[in-house]
Amino acid sequence: MKKKRRILAIRITLLIGTIISLFFVPWILVKAWILPLPDTVQEQVDEAIGHGFDGMIVYVDEAGKPPAFYTGGWKDRENKKSADANSLFKIASISKLYTAVAVTKLVKEKRLSLDAPLVDYLPELRGRIANSEQITLKMMVQHRSGIPNFTDNPDYWENEQQNGHAALDFALDLPPSFEPDEGYQYSNTNYLLLRNIMDEVLGYSHQQYIKEKILIPLELNNTYFSIKEVDLDDVMSGYYVGHEEDFKAREYGMLATAEDVGIFLRALNDGSVFEEGEEEIYPYVYDHGGLVVGYQSLAKYNKDLDAVVVQFINTTDFNGYEWNLSEIIINRIIKILSRKNS
Numbered sequence: 001m002k003k004k005r006r007i008l009a010i011r012i013t014l015l016i017g018t019i020i021s022l023f024f025v026p027w028i029l030v031k032a033w034i035l036p037l038p039d040t041v042q043e044q045v046d047e048a049i050g051h052g053f054d055g056m057i058v059y060v061d062e063a064g065k066p067p068a069f070y071t072g073g074w075k076d077r078e079n080k081k082s083a084d085a086n087s088l089f090k091i092a093s094i095s096k097l098y099t100a101v102a103v104t105k106l107v108k109e110k111r112l113s114l115d116a117p118l119v120d121y122l123p124e125l126r127g128r129i130a131n132s133e134q135i136t137l138k139m140m141v142q143h144r145s146g147i148p149n150f151t152d153n154p155d156y157w158e159n160e161q162q163n164g165h166a167a168l169d170f171a172l173d174l175p176p177s178f179e180p181d182e183g184y185q186y187s188n189t190n191y192l193l194l195r196n197i198m199d200e201v202l203g204y205s206h207q208q209y210i211k212e213k214i215l216i217p218l219e220l221n222n223t224y225f226s227i228k229e230v231d232l233d234d235v236m237s238g239y240y241v242g243h244e245e246d247f248k249a250r251e252y253g254m255l256a257t258a259e260d261v262g263i264f265l266r267a268l269n270d271g272s273v274f275e276e277g278e279e280e281i282y283p284y285v286y287d288h289g290g291l292v293v294g295y296q297s298l299a300k301y302n303k304d305l306d307a308v309v310v311q312f313i314n315t316t317d318f319n320g321y322e323w324n325l326s327e328i329i330i331n332r333i334i335k336i337l338s339r340k341n342s
Helices: 002-024 027-034 041-050 093-108 135-143 154-158 160-171 188-202 206-215 259-268 321-341
Strands: 053-060 070-075 290-293 297-300 306-315
Touching: 002 053, 027 321, 041 053, 041 070, 041 188, 041 290, 041 321, 053 093, 053 135, 053 259, 093 206, 093 259, 093 290, 093 297, 154 160, 160 188, 160 321, 259 297, 259 306, 306 321
Parallel strands: none
Antiparallel strands: 053 070, 053 306, 290 297, 297 306
């Protein structure tokens, strides 16, 4: 009898815990997840706009089919310009894929070594970054270095546009997140350092190397490294929940069309971005997301479908609910594609 009471008490406790947890989950996420799956990708995009996104672009490349484009909402909310599939978008951390490919190519050229320590390339960081003598380039590429993430430093966000010019300062002289290769923590500092290393080794900008080795061969003519390189009218506006400001003019690194990102992701996953002997040493992942103020992007490859899906959404928020919602949406899009092919 006592055992039954204990079991009943545990079940009641679990039920109460579930109810409490649901109370704190935004219902928009629950709704987006449980709604019946639409028949088409366009219907899913329209539904996503109904959840509160300002604008959205989706690019789908299924093997053996022409690429498809889907849009919803606004490219420019204030001027009532509808979302345009050819708009440039700030791809943020998707750019890490391009960096990782460039590092791979330099390793194949024997200008870099994945096993060499950080101080071999940037000796001035000895004593400024903990364990810099043990941290290898491979650990940095794979976020296993333990180097603190400069964007986790609250001081960085006091004026992030200005501080972005000296971003490394916000990761120096800090204790490590963990010992080298003994953990995982996503750190933008890793890739900032990798880009600096490439600049040092090349003697010119890593952007030029990426352009010569990746963009030009793949004919990615709508991929850029800075907002200064493009016409602002070609850029999709970016919005932050609770703010009227359009964040389009802010500098956040690489921009590209959804099609260009999709072509690159296809080439990464089928190996055509690599020269002979490079694919075997590539040390990073094969899809990625990106998030900066006003812009969130997801670029995914589904092996079962042999399909690339790129999703751009120009709405972000402080709590991350919009990011969670975007992940739900792209997963539903992949389910729609799977159902169509079943």
